């Protein structure tokens with residue numbers, strides 16, 4: 001089986017090995033560590049990225065689209081293009097994220113995800129579905145379309161579980177809305193991560209949701225009841241509940257760097273995950289786009305509805321890591337942990353993905369010293385290489 005030696009600063013969970021190597025064999029990592037501890041067989045392909053970071057491939061739990069395509073386009077082709085595009089940003093796995101929409105549109109998207117998941121894919125792997133809405137609170141709809149917000153019913157839940165099956169990994173919902181607590185219990189029984197978001201839940205309502213099995217909070221601070229010292233709300237609960245994790249859009253537009261730092265101090269790298277919430281405008285420059293049936297204007301990387309509401313983002317995970325390191329002062333291995341390891345742990349796949357260790361899937365990325373993605377490998381194959389694109 002073909003072997004590749006990638007040389008660079010190897011970012012592991014507890015340390016960075018300067019001028020180390022990662023050796024891949026077929027689709028797995030054969031070795032990760034100090035050069036002198038590996039005995040070459042002589043038939044390896046060499047990729048020299050000395051001075052740059054070799055990191056475990058990043059995993060985005062919340063991404064709607066990229067490069068002009070959206071999961072809600074409801075076609076396998078859109079998913080293929082998204083998979084391919086995300087490799088440019090060091091992402092090797094993601095949850096295809098749907099939006100609040102008429103139920104039949106959501107079902108169409110789920111079918112497309114099924115088709116795309118089952119076919120051969122050498123790019124970022126579709127690790128499952130994240131259903132964002134439609135069971136949310138109109139008060140915190142953000143860029144989700146209000147008229148499509150729904151209440152979960154038994155029939156809808158059954159149809160969802162039968163169409164998505166075990167691909168359904170995460171649902172963002174508002175537990176204070178009618179029927180949602182029951183839905184949480186049912187989803188958790190099927191192994192689905194229930195994440196509180198687009199929600200006006202009080203501290204007490206969050207406690208009930210957590211009692212029912214919710215364990216996560218979606219894009220902390222955005223589209224949720226904030227923290228008040230007499231009513232800690234969703235934000236206060238997320239910070240207080242040590243067992244729960246949350247994710248954040250660390251673009252410094254959705255959240256101030258100081259607020260990101262505050263959450264980091266409170267949750268630590270294990271319970272704070274980096275997401276992009278990227279939409280089809282990612283990588284497309286300024287312009288007018290569509291998101292969940294609404295028109296979005298992108299200007300200077302910021303995506304807004306006509307009324308000014310932030311509408312998804314054009315953030316990429318390599319930039320989120322850069323922001324955590326350069327803007328918040330987090331160590332590189334901790335920032336990478338939040339983009340790669342913690343999401344793998346949340347999905348229950350950390351035995352295979354999310355860290356550079358022998359035996360794990362050869363999903364990795366090389367980031368330049370200023371955190372631009374130079375190379376992405378998915379299961380041992382090069383899925384993106386910067387110099388090939390820019391000549």
Ligand SMILES: [Zn+2]
Nearest residue numbers: 062064132277
């Ligand atoms: Zn979203």
